[in-house]
């Protein structure tokens with residue numbers, strides 16, 4: 722049940738026929754885990770907390786530095802040198818003290834993924850490295866937790882939705898790319914592109930939690946802001962995928978093959 726203050730706070734959500742009081746109660750009872758409290762994590766976390774998602778888990782092992790402030794809007798100059806996950810928790814709690822915000826100042830690994838991810842209704846992956854993206858993909862697939870993966874590069878961005886019943890990240894990118902692939906710290910990125918992709922990730926999350934349109938789980942959304950192009954590319958399960966294909970080569974995934982959350 723929503724309190725009178727919550728009904729006022731979320732009134733612009735509740736006014737929408739697609740949300741209403743029931744939808745707001747759904748959001749308020751939802752658990753979302755965000756991997757990465759950086760350029761994508763900042764707008765995602767802000768909007769999910771503002772929308773009233775009841776439990777938000779934040780995982781990030783980094784500390785804030787000056788170059789982050791160009792796009793990581795959760796932080797300011799006072800945050801420099803401090804833990805991103807703990808600073809993010811503080812900001813979100815001051816925005817919306819009704820929520821349960823849990824921060825993990827650590828990197829997601831094959832040892833801690835169950836403890837952090839289990840119980841989530843949805844996971845959002847917004848880290849800046851392929852190792853974490855593949856690990857989160859594999860973990861969510863094996864634990865049967867829906868996942869949204871976001872990525873940004875210079876003026877471009879992508880979002881892919883993944884459910885265990887459909888395709889996974891490895892259907893498109895089989896393995897972690899070999900050699901050095903430049904990330905934002907090497908190749909640059911426009912800060913507001915992190916805002917576009919992060920805001921879309923938050924919007925898709927809210928729609929998913931409300932059981933609305935799920936086309937993001939059937940398409941890759943690709944954005945080229947330099948040429949103002951938005952494209953939805955249909956994605957199908959790859960029958961040869963090493964994780965979700967007909968003959969999975971699960972040993973290459975390096976997680977327990979029978980990964981289950983304890984009920």
Ligand SMILES: [Zn+2]
Pocket residue numbers: 888889890891892893959962963964965966
């Ligand atoms: Zn796959």
